[in-house]
Amino acid sequence: MASISGICSSSPTLNHQNHSTPKRRRTPLPSFPSRPKPFPPRSLAREAPAQLSSITKPHHGGLEKDSRALWRRYVEWLYQHKELGLYLDVSRVGFTDEFVREMEPRFQAALRAMEDLEKGAIANPDEGRMVGHYWLRDSSRAPTAFLKTQIDNTLDAICSFANDVVSGKIKPPSSPEGRFTQILSVGIGGSALGPQFVAEALAPDNPPLKIRFIDNTDPAGIDHQIAQLGPELASTLVLVISKSGGTPETRNGLLEVQKAFREAGLNFPKQGVAITQENSLLDNTARIEGWLARFPMFDWVGGRTSEMSAVGLLPAALQSIDIREMLAGAALMDEANRSTVIRNNPAALLALCWYWATDGVGSKDMVILPYKDSLLLFSRYLQQLVMESLGKEFDLDGNRVNQGISVYGNKGSTDQHAYIQQLRDGVHNFFVTFIEVLRDRPPGHDWELEPGVTCGDYLFGMLQGTRSALYANNRESLTVTVQEVNPRSVGALIALYERAVGIYASIININAYHQPGVEAGKKAAGEVLALQKRVLAVLNEASCKEPVEPLTLEEVADRCHAPEDIEMIYKIIAHMAANDRALIAEGNCGSPRSIKVFLGECNLDELYA
Numbered sequence: 001m002a003s004i005s006g007i008c009s010s011s012p013t014l015n016h017q018n019h020s021t022p023k024r025r026r027t028p029l030p031s032f033p034s035r036p037k038p039f040p041p042r043s044l045a046r047e048a049p050a051q052l053s054s055i056t057k058p059h060h061g062g063l064e065k066d067s068r069a070l071w072r073r074y075v076e077w078l079y080q081h082k083e084l085g086l087y088l089d090v091s092r093v094g095f096t097d098e099f100v101r102e103m104e105p106r107f108q109a110a111l112r113a114m115e116d117l118e119k120g121a122i123a124n125p126d127e128g129r130m131v132g133h134y135w136l137r138d139s140s141r142a143p144t145a146f147l148k149t150q151i152d153n154t155l156d157a158i159c160s161f162a163n164d165v166v167s168g169k170i171k172p173p174s175s176p177e178g179r180f181t182q183i184l185s186v187g188i189g190g191s192a193l194g195p196q197f198v199a200e201a202l203a204p205d206n207p208p209l210k211i212r213f214i215d216n217t218d219p220a221g222i223d224h225q226i227a228q229l230g231p232e233l234a235s236t237l238v239l240v241i242s243k244s245g246g247t248p249e250t251r252n253g254l255l256e257v258q259k260a261f262r263e264a265g266l267n268f269p270k271q272g273v274a275i276t277q278e279n280s281l282l283d284n285t286a287r288i289e290g291w292l293a294r295f296p297m298f299d300w301v302g303g304r305t306s307e308m309s310a311v312g313l314l315p316a317a318l319q320s321i322d323i324r325e326m327l328a329g330a331a332l333m334d335e336a337n338r339s340t341v342i343r344n345n346p347a348a349l350l351a352l353c354w355y356w357a358t359d360g361v362g363s364k365d366m367v368i369l370p371y372k373d374s375l376l377l378f379s380r381y382l383q384q385l386v387m388e389s390l391g392k393e394f395d396l397d398g399n400r401v402n403q404g405i406s407v408y409g410n411k412g413s414t415d416q417h418a419y420i421q422q423l424r425d426g427v428h429n430f431f432v433t434f435i436e437v438l439r440d441r442p443p444g445h446d447w448e449l450e451p452g453v454t455c456g457d458y459l460f461g462m463l464q465g466t467r468s469a470l471y472a473n474n475r476e477s478l479t480v481t482v483q484e485v486n487p488r489s490v491g492a493l494i495a496l497y498e499r500a501v502g503i504y505a506s507i508i509n510i511n512a513y514h515q516p517g518v519e520a521g522k523k524a525a526g527e528v529l530a531l532q533k534r535v536l537a538v539l540n541e542a543s544c545k546e547p548v549e550p551l552t553l554e555e556v557a558d559r560c561h562a563p564e565d566i567e568m569i570y571k572i573i574a575h576m577a578a579n580d581r582a583l584i585a586e587g588n589c590g591s592p593r594s595i596k597v598f599l600g601e602c603n604l605d606e607l608y609a
């Protein structure tokens with residue numbers, strides 16, 4: 001039985017070492033509008049003034065190449081968080097002192113905005129919400145006693161529930177093992193990516209419960225996960241995670257899993273846990289059906305910044321990951337990121353480099369390259385955190401900016417055998433962030449595969465070699481270094497990027513905390529499903545005739561009163577036919593105009609509905 005003492009042992013500590021903060025005269029702060037004007041109609045939206053800094057940016061070919069000068073730059077700009085053992089090297093990004101000086105007022109304004117955010121300002125003006133994910137790791141910063149109590153009570157409930165499950169005190173009603181052995185997490189986006197990243201990074205080799213994810217509405221994917229569980233479905237704890245409580249993919253996953261439970265003769269509510277906003281559809285369902293447990297999400301925590309809420313903490317604790325250490329690492333990083341001296345503020349340093357490298361308009365992609373297998377999913381996690389935060393059409397003043405920074409990557413040295421060729425020699429449309437982990441293996445486990453050389457030495461050499469090779473061809477990079485991958489360093493990495501995104505968003509004057517674009521996709525999907533219902537009704541009517549009346553696409557479109565949607569109707573029919581839900585009487589889907597389609601059976605209930 002895994003030791004459970006580590007899960008929730010110590011409380012987050014805030015003792016951090018004091019960075020030397022040389023006094024700097026505060027420059028007058030440019031004023032950003034505290035409450036943006038409502039967005040103008042698109043036709044009236046103005047093109048935003050260029051984000052480019054006023055100084056002419058030297059062509060990247062102007063990077064410093066003298067090794068002594070580079071060493072001086074490395075030492076001058078190296079950021080170190082002693083207590084976390086975390087370093088940030090920005091020396092291979094070519095920003096100039098003049099650029100830093102020019103950006104200083106905007107950074108001071110951004111840091112002030114961040115200070116206001118942490119005090120409870122409506123930092124998400126489009127949704128009229130506070131932004132409180134930083135309070136999750138230091139509840140004393142919550143703006144009210146009520147919120148502090150909610151945060152503390154939720155954390156205690158998470159620890160208590162996880163301890164009881166891991167110890168077997170809470171067990172499934174009928175399983176040979178007599179305890180929960182599996183976690184099936186059903187959720188998508190921010191309700192999956194954080195838990196997936198942390199599980200990959202921190203789950204022990206033999207966790208008390210092994211986690212798997214349903215994070216899509218793909219029937220085959222769902223079947224695969226349930227098939228892999230097999231009889232262990234009886235000892236599976238199902239976490240259904242959805243802040244809104246209404247995301248279609250998550251709801252579909254839940255319904256499919258509940259079907260599997262029924263078919264296995266299992267009682268789902270006794271193995272179901274909901275993590276969602278109070279009184280959401282999911283919360284009410286779980287309450288009414290009497291699920292095993294419910295944990296709250298708060299409207300002031302966004303999906304992409306929810307790893308330190310019940311969304312991430314409960315699955316992690318159930319795998320015996322020390323979540324208080326994760327919180328402590330994040331809290332220490334948060335504290336460092338409150339420095340008003342840019343070079344002592346790692347998040348500000350990241351934002352500065354992002355602005356320089358991408359001209360403040362996303363002109364280059366952010367390649368995330370952890371040289372550590374366990375950090376493989378960090379880039380996928382950052383794709384949502386960065387791109388859903390920064391990828392916005394309008395800025396806070398209603399200007400059309402089409403902002404963002406694209407993120408991709410996997411891990412090194414593996415990716416050196418995939419796309420690094422293009423990074424080294426090809427189109428120069430990126431900057432790299434290396435994530436370096438100094439500890440190769442737990443102490444005492446190292447092994448020399450040749451005299452004086454270990455596997456880890458190769459990994460180290462590949463990272464350094466790639467960094468040098470890219471820089472030699474004027475490709476810029478950052479390096480974040482941690483001692484090892486553990487809950488504290490993972491918490492710190494998450495906090496570092498959450499804060500960098502927030503600071504960068506302020507610098508480019510956008511709201512990092514809403515996601516209007518995803519609503520458009522959801523709405524369009526709803527329209528396709530509505531059209532599908534009409535197509536099926538029309539085909540059903542034609543199929544109930546004697547004899548059956550196969551229809552052409554034009555006939556289906558006319559009877560749906562949607563001639564303009566004929567292409568979508570064709571795609572719907574092709575999808576139906578591929579799944580044996582419609583039959584092609586004549587022609588084939590490769591020649592859309594040739595097909596005549598009908599349903600294999602007449603549904604009289606539908607016909608007279």
Ligand SMILES: O=P(O)(O)OC[C@H]1O[C@H](O)[C@H](O)[C@@H](O)[C@@H]1O
Pocket residue numbers: 188189190191241242243244245246247250302303304388515518
């Ligand atoms: O947690 P849920 O409410 O189910 O939302 C899941 C995801 O849905 C949308 O895609 C949002 O843009 C994401 O930010 C969110 O993480």
